[in-house]
Amino acid sequence: MTYRRLILPGVLAFFFSLCSAGTSLAQNIQLHYDLGSSLYPNELSARPKLTTTAELFKADKWGNTFYFVDMDYAEGGIRSAYWELSRELKFWDTPVSIHLEYDGGLSNRFSYSDAYLLGATYAYHTSDYSFTLGITPMYKYLRGNRKPHAFQLTAVWGYTFAKGLLSFNGFMDFWTNRDLKDTAPVVFLTEPQIWLNLNAIEGISPDFNLSVGSEVEMSYNFVGSKFYALPTIALKWTF
Secondary structure (H helix, E strand, O other): OOOOOOOOHHHHHHHHHHHHHOEEEEEEEEEEEEEEEHHHOOOOOOOOEEEEEEEEEEOOOOOOEEEEEEEEEOOOEEEEEEEEEEEOOOOOOEEEEEEEEEEEEEEEEOOOEEEEEEEEEEEEOOOOEEEEEEEEEEEEEEEEOOOOOEEEEEEEEEEEEOOEEEEEEEEEEEOOOOOOOOOOOOOEEEOEEEEHHHHOOOOOOOOOOOOEEEEEEEEEEOOHHHHHEEEEEEEEEEE
16 A cells, blocks of 8 residues: 555454463464555555555563564555554553554655654453453654654554454554644544454364455545545455
């Protein structure tokens, strides 16, 4: 995709499932076919149709580390790459942790401005870990902006149901960017995902970790200065 994608839905879902399963590492790779250029041919005709996302989560006794890398493909190869790296620090037995994050990337035409974030995460889960929720308010420093100091609020969620057959997860970001026009100094982005987990179907091996599904990128002041809803058709393999 031409613009930055924030694929954070796996963080809490990974974290809580790992706590219950007794492991400390999870990763997946996703392939998305974007329908945005078809839905908005006059405005987003140059939007790349293929994006791969690689996510990794690792927990340890001091918290957890998560990162993802997005690569957008166009004619001639990769058009852009973007990554986020976050660290949760917790030295106490409470649902609150310290959150550190870096965001950045580049395209074949320009580089994305660095962003540095500092905040605190509150995490909630049901007793069976089928539903997870995390809320993180953060200070955000937008390097290169004329007005670099900003605020961001992020929420991530995960919900597994139908005996593990379906997963609904995603994130919501709301942040200030005072370099935008004065009438719209905020950005909103959410990317809910729905997955059909094939290994939960009777007769399919539990080690066949392929999921098929969709993501809808809904944004305001992100792709453009209005609201967009951009769906994808997607595959995911969980390692």
